[in-house]
Amino acid sequence: MTSPQSASKSTSNDSIMLEIKNQLRVRTGENAVLGPDTNITRDLGLDSLAIMDFIFDLEDSFDISIPMERIAEVQTLSDLAKAIDILQKEAA
Amino acid sequence: MSGIFDKFAPLQEQHAALTAMGRSPADIEFEEILSPTEAILNGKRTVLMGTNNYLGLTFDEDAVDAAIDALKSEGTGTTGSRIANGSYDGHKALEKELAEFYGMRSAILFSTGYQANLGAIAALAGRDDYLLIDADSHASIYDACRLSDAQVIRFRHNDADNLDRKLKRLEGTSGSKIIVIESIYSMLGDMVPLKDFVEVKKKHGAYLLIDEAHSLGVLGDKGRGLCEHEGLEDDIDFITGTFSKSIGTVGGFLVSNLPGLDIVRFVSRPYMFTASPPPSVVASARKTLSRIAGATELRKKLWDNATQLYNGLKGAGFDLGPTLSPIVAIRLKDPEQAIALWNGLLDAGVYTNLALPPATPYGWYLLRSSISAAHTPEQIALAVDVCTKIGKELGFITLSNSKKAYAEDLQGNGHAQLNGASEASSSAAVEAEAVEPPATGGPAARV
Ligand SMILES: Cc1ncc(COP(=O)(O)O)c(C=O)c1O
Numbered sequence: 001m002t003s004p005q006s007a008s009k010s011t012s013n014d015s016i017m018l019e020i021k022n023q024l025r026v027r028t029g030e031n032a033v034l035g036p037d038t039n040i041t042r043d044l045g046l047d048s049l050a051i052m053d054f055i056f057d058l059e060d061s062f063d064i065s066i067p068m069e070r071i072a073e074v075q076t077l078s079d080l081a082k083a084i085d086i087l088q089k090e091a092a
Numbered sequence: 093m094s095g096i097f098d099k100f101a102p103l104q105e106q107h108a109a110l111t112a113m114g115r116s117p118a119d120i121e122f123e124e125i126l127s128p129t130e131a132i133l134n135g136k137r138t139v140l141m142g143t144n145n146y147l148g149l150t151f152d153e154d155a156v157d158a159a160i161d162a163l164k165s166e167g168t169g170t171t172g173s174r175i176a177n178g179s180y181d182g183h184k185a186l187e188k189e190l191a192e193f194y195g196m197r198s199a200i201l202f203s204t205g206y207q208a209n210l211g212a213i214a215a216l217a218g219r220d221d222y223l224l225i226d227a228d229s230h231a232s233i234y235d236a237c238r239l240s241d242a243q244v245i246r247f248r249h250n251d252a253d254n255l256d257r258k259l260k261r262l263e264g265t266s267g268s269k270i271i272v273i274e275s276i277y278s279m280l281g282d283m284v285p286l287k288d289f290v291e292v293k294k295k296h297g298a299y300l301l302i303d304e305a306h307s308l309g310v311l312g313d314k315g316r317g318l319c320e321h322e323g324l325e326d327d328i329d330f331i332t333g334t335f336s337k338s339i340g341t342v343g344g345f346l347v348s349n350l351p352g353l354d355i356v357r358f359v360s361r362p363y364m365f366t367a368s369p370p371p372s373v374v375a376s377a378r379k380t381l382s383r384i385a386g387a388t389e390l391r392k393k394l395w396d397n398a399t400q401l402y403n404g405l406k407g408a409g410f411d412l413g414p415t416l417s418p419i420v421a422i423r424l425k426d427p428e429q430a431i432a433l434w435n436g437l438l439d440a441g442v443y444t445n446l447a448l449p450p451a452t453p454y455g456w457y458l459l460r461s462s463i464s465a466a467h468t469p470e471q472i473a474l475a476v477d478v479c480t481k482i483g484k485e486l487g488f489i490t491l492s493n494s495k496k497a498y499a500e501d502l503q504g505n506g507h508a509q510l511n512g513a514s515e516a517s518s519s520a521a522v523e524a525e526a527v528e529p530p531a532t533g534g535p536a537a538r539v
Contacts, residue, residue, distance in 0.1 A: 049455045052227060056248055065258045068237065068244040091261065 012088075016062070016081045023057050024077075036078035058084065064091055106448075113428075114435035117446045127151060128340075128466040133443065139471045141461040142445035146310050146418050147390045148466025149383070150340040155376040159341075162375035169370040175357065176364075182374035187345075189381060194316060194331060196349040200356055201374075203366050205305055205334025206232040208344030210239055211362035212332050213272060213301065217242035220267035224255060226284075228277055228453045230303065239361070242267070249277075249453065252288035259296040269298035275318035276306035279452050279460060281419030286318055290327045301330040308384070309338030310418055315384040315391060335377045338384070343369045343377055394418055394465040397472055401463050404476035409489035421447070422459040422479070429488050430457035436482040442475050 021034045028034075028044050038044065040051060058080075059065055064087040074080045097104075110116040124132040128148035129140050149155060166180065174183060183201055190199035202208035213236035217223045221242040225233055228249040237244040248254040255271065262269060271293055273284045284302070293300045304317035312320030317333075319325045329350060335343035346356065357363055369377075398418045406412055411423045424430040427448060434446040437459075447458040461475070483489035 047455055048450060049453075052246075056227075056254070060257070063257075063261070065245045065261050068246060 013081055013085055016084050016088075017077065019061055020058065020077055020080060020084075023054055023061070027054060034077060036076060036081075038077045039075055040077065040080065041075070062088060064088055110431065113431045115438070117434075120443070129464055129468075129471060131443070133438070136441055138438070139442045139467075139474060141463070141467075141471075141475055142443055143464065144306070144337040144462050145340060145464045145466070146306075146338040146394055146462070147340070147384075147387060148464040149338070149380050149390075152340070152380060152383070154383075155340065155379040158379040159372040159376040162371040166371035168372075170368045172367055173364055174368045177368075179368070180371060180374070182371055182378065183368060186374050186378050186381070189378060190345055190347055193381060193385065194347045195325070196331075196347045197351060198353040199345055199347040200353065200360075200363065201369065202344040202346070202363060203369050204342060205303075205332070205336055205344035206235075207362040207366065208332045208334065208346055209233050209303060210236045211360035212330060212346040212356065213237070213270070214239035214362070215356045215360040216299070216301070216330070217268070217270050222262055222265070222267055222269045223272060224258060224269060224298070225272045226250065226274065228274075228279070229272065230274060230278060230305070233272055233274075233303065236272075242270070250282065250284055252285060252292050255289070256292045256295070259292065259298060263296075269296060271298050271300045272303070273300070274303045274305065275311070276417050276419060277453075278306055278419065279447055279458060280413035280421045280423075281306075281417035282413050282415045283318065283417065286322045286324055290324050294327065299329040300327070301332065302328055303332045305332075305334045305337060306417075306419065308333045309387065310391065310394065313388070315387055335373075335380075339377055339380045341373050341376045341380070343373055390465040394463065397465065397467050397469075398463045400469060400472045401461065401475065404472065405479060408476065408480040408483065410479065410483065418463045420461050420463065424457045424459065425488070427457050429486065430459055432486055433459050433479065433482055437475070437478055440474075440478040442478055444475075 017036070024034055024044065025032065027046060027050055032044060040046070041048075046054070055066060055071060062084055064084065066083065066087060070083050070087070074083055107116050107118065111119070120133065122131040122133055122138075123135070126132065126137070128143070128145045128150050131138055131140055162182065166182075170180060171177065187199040187201050190201075191197060200212075202211055209230070209232035213223065213233065217240040219241040223237055223240060223242045223244045225237060225244060225246055226249055227246050245258050247258055259269060271289065273286075273289060275286075276283050286302075289300065292298075302319060304319070307317035307321075309315045311318050314320060315338075316325070317331070319328050319331065330346060330348045332346050333344065335341045335345075346353075395418075398416060398420065401420050402412060402416045405420065405422060413419070413421045413423070422433070424433065430446060430448065434444060437444055445458075445460040445462075447460045449455040449457070452458050463472070480489070
């Protein structure tokens with residue numbers, strides 16, 4: 001049984017992941033394989049500057065600021081989606 | 093067994109590759125320093141165009157004499173920190189003179205500019221506070237953030253709107269918000285749109301700290317830097333700076349008009365746990381600082397020289413940083429071009445700085461030069477000529493190239509946008525087109 005609460009949570013996580021992937025595809029090209037376990041710094045061939053720019057764009061899309069110490073903890077797309085989800089809830 | 097240095101293999105390779113292509117910047121060794129603008133390198137007389145010696149005062153006779161006197165009367169070093177081992181007269185006097193120079197209540201001396209940023213920022217920003225730093229910040233600012241317990245939020249380079257949004261998201265939180273910016277950014281020589289930042293700072297009740305490392309002695313009628321040049325000194329909470337550039341020695345400082353600054357001495361580890369500047373250094377810093385306000389002619393010469401270099405290279409078709417300043421950086425497409433140009437200049441007797449990622453913004457390959465008031469027009473003409481010759485030989489500048497660069501910048505459509513930079517940066521690119529011989533104490537394009 002899925003409670004209404006967890007259903008809405010997973011929807012918001014899906015939409016976060018969708019936006020992350022959209023923003024990444026602009027930088028990696030359409031063919032990149034992007035999954036929850038994709039490692040942002042290792043798997044995508046993006047340099048640290050491209051990643052910084054990607055984070056700035058995400059901050060604007062979600063109207064949040066991601067502190068540097070949070071970014072340091074993120075490795076995979078799923079880590080990033082979770083961090084954004086938490087920051088959005090903190091801001092609300 | 094893996095060796096302790098194995099993790100640095102990629103760096104080793106880069107260093108080896110640079111050496112194979114000519115030389116590595118880390119191996120440059122001047123056999124003799126002839127003057128602020130000339131040295132002997134590999135037995136060859138070489139023009140120095142990568143020094144940060146903006147006013148050319150490293151051989152100033154009064155400063156040298158003052159240093160010798162102090163050396164003889166007070167010895168070679170202080171052998172300890174001021175908290176543990178006491179202050180010398182000179183430390184106190186220099187702090188008083190710094191505060192007077194800036195027209196601010198108090199000043200604190202540090203052993204280097206790097207430590208001034210580390211010590212000031214880490215002390216000011218505590219656990220519940222927020223540091224908002226520019227993405228292009230100097231390493232000393234990034235390292236200060238690691239030393240601080242505050243939350244660190246980066247904003248897009250020179251983008252006051254981006255900062256505004258980030259401060260807005262912090263509304264309702266209780267900690268202090270401390271914005272950290274630089275006046276002239278050290279790699280590209282671009283300037284912060286200070287007025288926009290002051291507006292945002294006031295709107296959100298944040299504190300503003302500006303590092304004037306590259307603008308002390310360079311900007312403003314009295315040489316106090318960008319804040320003076322823009323008439324915004326009353327809106328600045330903290331200024332950090334260094335003696336290692338226009339002051340021609342070593343040391344750093346924090347000045348502020350806020351009452352109670354002295355407490356920083358007791359909480360700032362880079363102040364407490366390192367030796368204080370030696371008497372000779374303090375003496376030459378005092379002597380040179382006392383000259384800065386009146387160094388109007390030197391400032392004019394500096395800006396004339398910067399204009400000659402910037403316009404010379406721009407006219408030849410090189411892609412430069414967006415703003416005319418004493419830091420003139422050529423942006424190159426790939427490392428091979430940058431390395432070839434750097435080596436070619438050295439072979440012709442001109443020393444500049446090779447700057448490669450990750451030390452550069454946006455992963456650019458830069459040939460960075462810094463101009464001095466002590467350069468002669470002939471030395472600058474030599475640099476422009478050699479650059480142009482090599483650029484043409486290697487095929488990375490052409491005449492159409494130069495016209496295109498001008499046209500793009502006029503539309504605010506050049507590289508400023510590659511980095512998603514703010515309106516301010518794009519308009520800086522347009523301003524740079526209007527370069528004329530500048531008025532004393534600042535670039536004409538911004539007056
Ligand atoms: C912007 C900026 N801040 C601080 C410093 C550090 O100055 P210092 O050489 O006195 O440590 C530098 C110089 O590298 C700099 O460019």
